[in-house]
Amino acid sequence: MSAAATLAVAPFANLSGEPEKTYLGEGFAEDLCATLRQVAAVAVTPWSSARAAWTEAPDATAVARALQVATVLHGGVRRTATRVEMSAALRDAAATSLWAERYDRPFDELVEIRQDVLRHTVAGLAAPVTDAERRLLDRAPTGNARAYEAFLKARHTGQRLLRRTQEAARDLYAEAVGLDAGFARAHAGLALCHSLLSTYWDASSETLRRADEASTRAVALDPDLAETRTARGFALSLAKRYPEADEQFAAALRLDPRSYEAEYYCARNCRAQGRLQEAAEHFAQAGALRPDDYQTLAMLASTYAGLGRPEDSSKAQRQALELAERCVKLDPDDARALYLGAVALSATGEKTKAREWAKRAVAMDPDDSAVLYNVACVYALLGLADSAIDCLEQAVKNGFGHWEWVAHDPDLDSLRQHPRFQALQPH
Numbered sequence: 001m002s003a004a005a006t007l008a009v010a011p012f013a014n015l016s017g018e019p020e021k022t023y024l025g026e027g028f029a030e031d032l033c034a035t036l037r038q039v040a041a042v043a044v045t046p047w048s049s050a051r052a053a054w055t056e057a058p059d060a061t062a063v064a065r066a067l068q069v070a071t072v073l074h075g076g077v078r079r080t081a082t083r084v085e086m087s088a089a090l091r092d093a094a095a096t097s098l099w100a101e102r103y104d105r106p107f108d109e110l111v112e113i114r115q116d117v118l119r120h121t122v123a124g125l126a127a128p129v130t131d132a133e134r135r136l137l138d139r140a141p142t143g144n145a146r147a148y149e150a151f152l153k154a155r156h157t158g159q160r161l162l163r164r165t166q167e168a169a170r171d172l173y174a175e176a177v178g179l180d181a182g183f184a185r186a187h188a189g190l191a192l193c194h195s196l197l198s199t200y201w202d203a204s205s206e207t208l209r210r211a212d213e214a215s216t217r218a219v220a221l222d223p224d225l226a227e228t229r230t231a232r233g234f235a236l237s238l239a240k241r242y243p244e245a246d247e248q249f250a251a252a253l254r255l256d257p258r259s260y261e262a263e264y265y266c267a268r269n270c271r272a273q274g275r276l277q278e279a280a281e282h283f284a285q286a287g288a289l290r291p292d293d294y295q296t297l298a299m300l301a302s303t304y305a306g307l308g309r310p311e312d313s314s315k316a317q318r319q320a321l322e323l324a325e326r327c328v329k330l331d332p333d334d335a336r337a338l339y340l341g342a343v344a345l346s347a348t349g350e351k352t353k354a355r356e357w358a359k360r361a362v363a364m365d366p367d368d369s370a371v372l373y374n375v376a377c378v379y380a381l382l383g384l385a386d387s388a389i390d391c392l393e394q395a396v397k398n399g400f401g402h403w404e405w406v407a408h409d410p411d412l413d414s415l416r417q418h419p420r421f422q423a424l425q426p427h
Contacts, residue, residue: 005125006069008045009033010054012086013076025077026051027152028114031141032073035118037258038136041127045069046260046290055330064093071098073121084110088117090124099124110145142186147179151186158193161336163201163368169193184222188231191215195234200370203401211235219248226256230265237269240404245269260289264296271299272404276306294323298340301347306410317344328357335361339374343411346381354378362391369395377411388412389420396424 009032012025030047037044045067053063060072075088084107089100099120103113118137122129129137142148150172158169173190177183194211215235218228233248249269252262267282283300290296301316324341327334338361345354358378365371372395379388403425406412415421
């Protein structure tokens with residue numbers, strides 16, 4: 001079905017005056033975006049693109065023009081101890097109101113507000129909705145407002161790939177499932193956190209067991225959600241149960257062909273197995289779904305290098321660098337943008353700047369093994385073998401142990417014959 005409507009969902013403004021409550025408006029809007037994206041007749045702009053456009057010009061007409069969409073959903077939210085105040089408006093490119101509402105409700109009715117905003121947005125778009133899509137829209141993720149708030153805060157907190165942020169997100173997801181044991185999406189989020197912790201910071205069997213347990217529970221609660229299948233696939237991939245992981249990712253992409261997360265983690269699953277051509281295809285699909293995401297382009301570039309496609313790799317690295325530079329300009333403390341940008345700088349020959357960015361990333365989180373691993377890639381590409389292995393040794397000491405990824409990471413190819421590198425790997 002071709003799209004009958006085009007929509008951007010902007011971040012809902014934080015009206016509380018307290019910066020630490022930004023997660024509620026941004027998380028609420030991101031969740032609306034993810035849910036509305038599953039209506040085939042509505043072409044929804046990627047959340048990250050909508051957020052960036054609104055940050056640059058918080059105006060519906062300007063955002064509609066910048067993103068070339070016909071409609072924009074935006075609003076604001078204030079959370080007090082017992083109540084939630086929210087405004088929501090759907091406007092067309094000429095700023096004509098298609099629907100608007102103000103809510104002042106007990107906080108325990110937050111999920112009901114979510115459902116009401118979804119219903120009115122779909123009605124305002126006048127796009128056809130299938131029976132299956134209607135059931136999905138009508139089904140609230142949880143009936144517990146506090147569990148939903150913890151879930152939104154977890155998603156917001158976990159956007160940065162650092163040990164401290166993933167541990168904080170893990171604890172928030174655990175809080176959500178503690179409040180509602182039947183909250184499938186929170187179980188999926190918890191599983192992803194455990195899987196990411198296993199990938200970069202804690203390769204223990206206990207962390208993998210927790211990822212397995214949470215992802216199994218998520219699928220049991222809701223097997224028809226791409227989120228639960230993706231979380232299960234990633235956990236199975238890390239456990240080296242690859243045929244089962246492949247099945248879960250295939251199911252996720254059948255359920256939601258427009259899921260960035262399903263494409264991205266499926267690509268990582270393929271690359272960990274050395275199936276680089278398939279990995280490149282899925283990274284490319286993920287990049288198409290989220291065109292302003294530097295990490296996907298960086299992974300695609302590296303995978304192309306492993307396939308012996310230097311021109312494609314260079315093109316993707318240049319694109320990744322442009323996006324990473326934009327992120328660093330907006331947020332100089334984005335360590336992931338710095339170290340993946342440094343990889344791109346290394347690959348494109350800008351050696352001095354690559355080292356500068358790598359050092360900045362390490363200075364922010366000198367003990368974080370995700371930072372150390374990727375800075376090792378920078379130094380390996382620059383031909384600084386001892387510096388690269390110093391970083392890898394520290395990363396392993398701090399919990400890194402995803403050796404299947406290491407085996408198929410072309411950024412590290414220059415180190416493979418080095419005795420210190422070989423001594424690092426499990427035998």
